[in-house]
Amino acid sequence: xxxxxxxxxxxxxxxxxxxxxxxxxxxxxxxxxxxxxxxxxxxxxxxxxxxxxxxxxxxxxxxxxxxxxxxxxxxxxxxxxxxxxxxxxxxxxxxxxxxxxxxxxxxxxxxxx
Amino acid sequence: xxxxxxxxxxxxxxxxxxxxxxxxxxxxxxxxxxxxxxxxxxxxxxxxxxxxxxxxxxxxxxxxxxxxxxxxxxxxxxxxxxxxxxxxxxxxxxxxxxxxxxxxxxxxxxx
Numbered sequence: 001x002x003x004x005x006x007x008x009x010x011x012x013x014x015x016x017x018x019x020x021x022x023x024x025x026x027x028x029x030x031x032x033x034x035x036x037x038x039x040x041x042x043x044x045x046x047x048x049x050x051x052x053x054x055x056x057x058x059x060x061x062x063x064x065x066x067x068x069x070x071x072x073x074x075x076x077x078x079x080x081x082x083x084x085x086x087x088x089x090x091x092x093x094x095x096x097x098x099x100x101x102x103x104x105x106x107x108x109x110x111x112x113x
Numbered sequence: 114x115x116x117x118x119x120x121x122x123x124x125x126x127x128x129x130x131x132x133x134x135x136x137x138x139x140x141x142x143x144x145x146x147x148x149x150x151x152x153x154x155x156x157x158x159x160x161x162x163x164x165x166x167x168x169x170x171x172x173x174x175x176x177x178x179x180x181x182x183x184x185x186x187x188x189x190x191x192x193x194x195x196x197x198x199x200x201x202x203x204x205x206x207x208x209x210x211x212x213x214x215x216x217x218x219x220x221x222x223x224x
Binding site: 033055091098101103105 | 144146154158200210215216217
């Protein structure tokens with residue numbers, strides 16, 4: 001398996017624009033996580049899916065953020081409208097079960113100017 | 114909520130042994146992970162502890178004491194390539210298994 005695949009790897013956008021981050025988890029993994037990492041706050045869990053169903057989205061900063069998982073092989077994280085404070089590295093990770101190790105994608109480095 | 118504490122930074126010499134501590138306060142516990150993250154890269158899994166005691170895997174070992182809310186990662190025979198951030202993550206309460214990460218410990222290995 002190629003591992004968790006995220007796209008794009010880098011994204012630079014202007015404030016107010018919509019940003020969509022994409023993730024393909026490892027085939028057969030039942031859990032999918034979206035994280036945000038910054039120097040100030042470290043690695044923060046945004047949302048967590050199990051069997052394509054959102055289990056906990058309490059980490060989603062505000063209504064500008066939304067995530068979907070329409071099927072077992074694809075998830076998106078959308079920010080609309082984007083703001084400079086959203087600049088961070090966004091990681092997607094998947095795991096076989098809820099209590100097994102997570103495999104991380106290479107991340108999307110988002111810069112909002 | 115969950116509170117996880119790790120030292121921010123540590124330095125050590127090539128060939129030496131280093132212990133990175135992690136303390137946590139949670140309302141429930143379903144296991145603890147250690148991940149390694151090199152600069153500019155994604156975190157990668159190192160170890161998982163759910164029962165008390167020491168888990169050894171090559172040069173790396175991880176210890177857990179649930180009663181003390183304490184874990185450590187032990188790195189032996191340090192190599193330059195071990196310079197990285199080490200993240201402690203605790204699995205949350207009940208059946209949710211929500212993982213919470215500590216801020217990470219940046220380890221610098223010098224010759």
